Amino acid sequence: MDVAILAFVxxxxxxxxxxxxxxxxxxxFLQKKGxxxxxxxxxxxxxxxxxxxxxxxxxxxxxxxxxIDVGQGDSIFIETPxxxxxxxxxxxxxxxxxxxxxxxxxxxxxxxxxxxxxPDYDHIGGLSKVMKSFNIKQILDTGKIHLTKSFLKYVSEIxxxxxxxxxxxxxxxxxxxxxxxxxxxxDYHNKSNNGSSIVLKVSYGEVDxxxxxxxxxxxxxxxxxxxxxxSEIIKIGHHxxxxxxxxxFIKEVNPETALLSYGIDNNFGHPVGRVINNLNRVxxxxxSTAVYGDVVISTDGKDYYVFPDRSPxxxxxRKSA
Numbered sequence: 147m148d149v150a151i152l153a154f155v156x157x158x159x160x161x162x163x164x165x166x167x168x169x170x171x172x173x174x175f176l177q178k179k180g181x182x183x184x185x186x187x188x189x190x191x192x193x194x195x196x197x198x199x200x201x202x203x204x205x206x207x208x209x210x211x212x213x214i215d216v217g218q219g220d221s222i223f224i225e226t227p228x229x230x231x232x233x234x235x236x237x238x239x240x241x242x243x244x245x246x247x248x249x250x251x252x253x254x255x256x257x258x259x260x261x262x263x264x265p266d267y268d269h270i271g272g273l274s275k276v277m278k279s280f281n282i283k284q285i286l287d288t289g290k291i292h293l294t295k296s297f298l299k300y301v302s303e304i305x306x307x308x309x310x311x312x313x314x315x316x317x318x319x320x321x322x323x324x325x326x327x328x329x330x331x332x333d334y335h336n337k338s339n340n341g342s343s344i345v346l347k348v349s350y351g352e353v354d355x356x357x358x359x360x361x362x363x364x365x366x367x368x369x370x371x372x373x374x375x376x377s378e379i380i381k382i383g384h385h386x387x388x389x390x391x392x393x394x395f396i397k398e399v400n401p402e403t404a405l406l407s408y409g410i411d412n413n414f415g416h417p418v419g420r421v422i423n424n425l426n427r428v429x430x431x432x433x434s435t436a437v438y439g440d441v442v443i444s445t446d447g448k449d450y451y452v453f454p455d456r457s458p459x460x461x462x463x464r465k466s467a
Contacts (some may be wrong), residue, residue, distance in 0.1 A: 351447020
């Protein structure tokens with residue numbers, strides 16, 4: 147019965163969006179239900195019998211944005227519509243191996259653009275491992291110096307491999323994929339590392355992602371004055387810390403979906419109640435890597451779908467175990 151219901155859902159949605167977006171959900175559903183191969187064959191047979199196969203010459207297959215669970219830190223991987231790979235941050239040092247494994251699982255060989263939003267260890271700590279594991283074509287950096295072991299390893303690897311590195315400028319447009327618009331909204335004009343975070347607005351068709359790095363409320367105020375911030379999806383600044391996400395700011399963004407990246411038992415109290423309350427006030431759907439694990443958002447430029455790696459109920463079972 148479960149298989150019949152799943153097949154019906156897929157058939158109903160087939161004409162609305164590239165159907166291959168749904169296979170991640172399908173595989174997860176079947177694996178959890180058991181009897182994977184037999185049920186998968188049934189679903190595929192039903193779909194092939196009912197739905198005509200169309201072959202398209204359009205290589206534009208939509209965009210996937212992966213919010214990787216790196217514990218207390220940030221790491222975002224973007225697969226662009228034309229097949230370019232962008233990695234934004236690499237989490238803390240102990241997350242480097244996880245990020246590498248995750249990217250390999252996505253069949254990544256080259257990283258077309260690596261963005262280090264700022265030099266704090268929970269954002270660049272895992273990048274030296276990533277740089278040793280993949281061909282990095284270019285790096286976008288804040289240009290801010292931070293004398294820590296993580297930063298020195300990061301800079302050393304850039305020099306060793308002679309990776310082309312550019313410094314981000316406010317209003318800079320990143321032209322890595324012509325089907326996307328990527329704009330830098332904040333750069334290194336602040337004494338603090340967090341205040342110097344590279345803030346990006348990534349737009350694909352009608353769907354906008356606002357990626358806040360660790361930017362603080364002072365930067366939020368300036369962004370409100372300068373830009374149209376309205377976005378369907380926001381990656382909340384500074385892991386949901388009290389330094390960021392004012393109500394005035396989140397009201398301007400007016401997100402439908404909010405992502406928070408933090409460790410479940412972190413020592414910083416992230417996320418604070420005020421941030422969650424502000425998101426609730428604008429009726430945003432909230433996903434965190436601490437609760438949902440890796441979170442993938444797939445979009446065709448008109449609609450988007452959120453695919454969490456696990457459910458909150460699984461966290462309760464894991465904690466009990």
